[in-house]
Amino acid sequence: MKRYLTVDDITDILHKSKQRGVGFLLSKLNIFGLKRTEKTFDQLDYKSADWWIVPKVIERWNELTTGNADMDYKEFFVTNYLQNKTGLKLISLGSGASHHEIELAKYDNFEEIICIDIAKNRLLEAEAKAHDLNLKNIKFICADINNYEIPKEYFDVVFFHASLHHFDQIENFVKTTIKDSLKSNGLLVINEFVGATRLQFPKHQIAKINEALRIIPKKYRTRYKSNLLKRRYYGSGIFRMIIADPSECIDSASILPAIHSNFETVLERPYGGNILMSALKDISHHFVELDSEKSKVLDELFLLEDEYLANHASDFVFGIYRKP
Template sequence: MRIITLDDFVDTYFKIIQRGSNFFFSKFTLNKEKRTKSAFDNTSFISSYFWNIPKVQERWNILITGNKKTDYIEYLTNHFLKEKKELRLLSLGSGICNREIDLAKHSSIFKEIVCVDIADNLLQIAAKSAKEKNINNITFLAENIDDFDFKENDFDIVFFKSSLHHFDKIDDFLSGKIKQTLKPNGLLIINEFVGATRHQFSKVQIKAINEAILSIPKKFRIRFKSTFLKNKYRGVGVLRMIMADPSECIDSESIMPAIHKHYKTVLEKPYGGNLMLSALRDISHHFYELNKEKEDVLNTLFKLEDNYLKKHQSDYVFGIYENRK
């Protein structure tokens, strides 16, 4: 376990450049809930996150659905739920609810979608979006998950979209509250980071990440909102992870073992991310709009990650699992 690394100081410096000093100082509070909320408060921030790259999204669509133009929401509604009616879905840690709103459009399938998140500002944006689209079968609750009433056999589906890795004591959580609120044979659906807890990647993974970084031409390694090059990834320290967001990947490596222990696998699609998450951090903005050279760079990264995944488990998984009661 790495307590602190050089990258902690480097990343903190660039966070201040990219998100401002107010964001930085928001981390200096003993209140864990406030630090967690601050990680999601800056809704105007235009990030350089790799998952926003259109070609990466196409790659993931292919790995999950087999079609670069079909995302997992369309795949889910058209293949697994199309014969279902009057479903109630609970989304925990729903954020801005973009995917939940997409699901709610299928009113013939979903009677109600309940979105719960601690970040009330994001839910306000989601509520406005739903109203503008005349979507009425979706409810937004701004509250801490610890305060939510998990009624028995209340939901047909529990949905985690990049939020389950923010929960602690995963085995107890999935075998307790989630199993309780799901109906018998109800579905647990995830689209999640399931890699190393607190991003404590192995030396093998860090070496592969650095090989991926060095495969990128220098002109595409200039960090977001700066003139500095990204040359190396050294790993992240646990202390900074906790300071930035106490909930970030707090027990993420327990997700898949817990699911396989307590639920029946209906569908499981690993889609990588092991190298790209760290290799493209702060330089993803170069690849939002592509020419042939940039496309070739991404294709090289994809091949490096595919080779890595031949011997290692994927850090990201889309899965559908059936409740066993």
């Protein structure tokens, strides 16, 4: 059953008004959806308390995707799949601040890396960082990808880090835009949310997220920059998601089926997120620095998610796919 408005929507509005200011909320009244999306990602000084800021969570991702808690998926990809390959051309669609693309540009394998995004300030920030690092093989283009002409059969790698789930009509996008831009035997690399469209999680997933919340002591459930206590998870409503960012998870459930029908799977590593992402949302800052108690809480959360994943598909996947 779809959820159009939830308690969490109201809480999120109140929370974001404190975090990002009333001006940010007013920007969501813009009638143009692309402008609302752009505003979401173009604020440089915004800090959040999402699961990706927790070092122990990142170690878990690494362990599940590469088998090594100290090796991320980018290093794993280059080391294991690009050995002795040079002169490679990579395009990243929806690169944002381009942190991951800048890391890739440090490898000698790449002759050219192109980063495209609508967030101008983020790209300017990335360009400055690349300049400071004296990276000559990476460039940044501010453009709406839907109106940008990507050269056909030009790239060796098409790369997505948490951006593919922002594209609509995924089957067509994968079949044409992505596939057509790759050379024969070119690689599609994703690190992506591939779960429920518009985050319309099933009831059993929401129940398990609330079970996870009950594991977390009350003192670690105060929301970031707020006195609000996270008591329960209700899920996201479609109305708020469309108003906040019309592109958010717009067709995410179609990502893996579209890729599987158009590409050969080289490697696919699920790493969960079904429980942890929502349980830790807004309270992750409590777990950046750990003591024995906090570490034990995270271990219990990891175990709970592993138990859930034994019978349910992962919401996040690292994958490498080859154009046939």
